[in-house]
Amino acid sequence: MSLPVHLVDSLAGARGGDVVVVEGDEAHHAVAVRRLREGELVVLTDGLGISATGTIVGTAKRRLEVRLDEVATAPEPTPSVTVVQALPKGDRGELAVEVLTEIGAARIVPWAAERSVAVWKGERAERGHARWSSTAREATKQARRAWHPQVLPLTRTEKVLDLMRDAALAVVLHEEATTPLAGLEVPGEGDVVVVVGPEGGLTGAEVSAFTQAGALSVRLGSEVLRTSTAGVAAVAALLSRTARWTATSGS
Incomplete structure (x- = not known):
């Protein structure tokens, strides 16, 4: 036990x-x-x-x-993974945070995408961030992680672009992309950024801005996943090709 x-x-x-x-x-x-x-x-x-x-x-x-x-x-796990999660509706945000924490994300960034159904403003933004942070805290203990993830404040697209420019690899999950995520080479060091769009999907302007900042537009497969589960599937696929999932130390 x-x-x-x-x-x-x-x-x-x-x-x-x-x-x-x-x-x-x-x-x-x-x-x-x-x-x-x-x-x-x-x-x-x-x-x-x-x-x-x-x-x-x-x-x-x-x-x-x-x-x-x-x-x-325990040494800090590398590569580190930052997930930019578009605000989902209802409690699906907490679900995404919980499982992303368990799977080993280093940073979770709530993102106000153009088509996000949920809106965080004022006190609602504070409550939303507090819920995500609390969820990550409890999931961290459940997963027995030595390194705890950060839940950043609500972020706009301009800040996401900055994260991409500093990343060793940045990917945007997009159902219309032709490049499969499974074919990517994952760096052994640095930061990997994964962008997950909202229920309504990414706009063309968002995809264009991200790719111009150096991100790759990729697809997971023929199925379309919910925003609360797409990031988890993507991070698992990426980490499965790194030394992190063969190590015995906690993350």
């Missing part, structure tokens, strides 16, 4: 024998929800590559004290 995983702000410099204090909502979840008690083993991680196994030595309502037994450091 896997040990429960909890997040801490930092484990930099931590060593075996140190006592780490977890407070706030994370400690409340461990003590009140999971009902963890003294003497039980847990895993702590800071999301920056450091994880530690330890023994609970003290609990309170919103406080958890853990004596570290073993500390391990």
Whole structure:
């Protein structure tokens, strides 16, 4: 049975024998929800590559004290994957974030595409970003990742173009493309950017802007996937041809 995983702000410099204090909502979840008690083993991680196994030595309502037994450091996975996800309607955005986190995306970028049905403005944008961030946080623990993904603020097309220009490989999923994703050579290092359009599809202007910025317009296959699942399928196809999926360390 896997040990429960909890997040801490930092484990930099931590060593075996140190006592780490977890407070706030994370400690409340461990003590009140999971009902963890003294003497039980847990895993702590800071999301920056450091994880530690330890023994609970003290609990309170919103406080958890853990004596570290073993500390391990994992290198940051490469290539890293950034997924630019057009805003889906309903709760499909959280579904996409959850599975993209589990599969190993390093960054998830909510994108206001021209044909996005959902609109994030003002407080709604703040709530939407908070939901995506919370979803990524919980999925990270479930997937036991040593490196946690970033959920960036809502992004416009101009910022997506900047991401593409700095990428080792950038692809745009488009059902009318003639180049198959399966035929691409995936770089072993750098950042891979995957752009997923909205339910209404990408506009010609968007596709043109992306390809001019260096992205490749590609198709997954003859089937048309939902926006909440297309990115997951694409990232899986790309990572399956890298050393990341043959490694044993967490991501």
